[in-house]
Amino acid sequence: MELLQWDATGISEDLDELARLLNEHARVAAGDQEAAPGGALPPFVALSPDRRAALVRRLTAPGHPEREFWVLLALFCNMAFDSAAHLHTADALAAGHPGLAAMGMTLPDDDGLWRYERYSYGRPLARLHPGTTPSGSPA
Incomplete structure (x- = not known):
């Protein structure tokens, strides 16, 4: 919700209306089977996972x-x-962000830089430039 409420998205002011429309679509999709008016859950949440999907x-869908x-x-x-685009990655990881954890992201080293024992492609993509400083910056 934090990201959706962030004004940088351009949709933060429309969230209440989007929620209302989504619940209206859910009521129509549910008919009399689920999401009865006055239920404890919002209509979209009351739908089964398959029906929500x-x-x-x-x-x-197109069209x-x-x-x-x-x-x-x-x-x-x-x-x-x-x-967690609205958060600094290290802060999100330290707070236990579920998506980053599910992807296997780890905390950076003590100096704040990420280093990986294995390269994502199984090999280095290029040789390190001889003028690269210990911080990773070019000379």
């Missing part, structure tokens, strides 16, 4: 008239989990 697929809003919201939600 189906609704999101429908809202983000849906509100697609651009739902795709944007989905992208920011994904970004919040995958990268």
Whole structure:
């Protein structure tokens, strides 16, 4: 929610309206089976995981008239989990950010730099330039 409420996203002022619209779509999708009015849970949350996923697929499908809003919201939600874009990575890791933990991100070394014993491609991408300083900056 922090990332969604961040004014840099450009959607922070519209979150209440997006939540209202999403719950309205959920009520329609649920019919009489789930998300009855006056329930303890918001209609979207009351849907089963499969029905929530189906609704999101429908809202983000090409041709849906509100697609651009739902795709944007989905992208920011994904970004919040995958990268904690609104936080400094080291701070997010220290706080136990679930998405970064799920990806296996580790805390930086004591000097604040990340070093990995294994390269992501299984080999160095290039030889270290001889003028590179210990901090990693070019000479």
